[in-house]
Amino acid sequence: MNNARASDPITSVIAGERAVLFARYHNVRILAALDDEKSLTAGEIARITGLSVEQVCRRLPELQARGQVQVVQFEGEDLLRNGYRVWEAV
Template identity: 90%
Template sequence: MNNARASDPITSVIAAEHAALFAGKHYTRILAALDDEKTLTAGEMARVTGMSVEQVCRRLPELQARGQVQVVQFEGEDLLRNGYRVWEAV
């Protein structure tokens, strides 16, 4: 996964390379939390995993694209709890 543009300064390129290294750890922590709790919001996942909400929100679409998580549906709509979508492992 390349998160840097060709026009980015070298510091951004290095940061993007480091982000790719810890993304896998984030995935593991999020999936473990969902395995334990079954359904969680990003805010709840942040508390359970010790990650920030921003980190969790960054990884959820990536996990969704990989087919590992999905938003819980209720009557054809995304289920919300405290303003956050509710997620589950697939």
């Protein structure tokens, strides 16, 4: 995946390449946390993994699109805990 435009300076190209590596590393940590705990919020995942909430919140929809995680449903609605949706591994 290319995260930089052709007109971007080389530093942006390098940062984009590193972002792909970070994403893989983040995904592995998030999935491991969900495998251990079964269902967690983004805030809980952040505490367990040492990632920031922003990093977790960026990765969860990507993992959801790949069918690796889903939001826990309760009576047809997204389950919330402390203002965060609750996620589980699929």
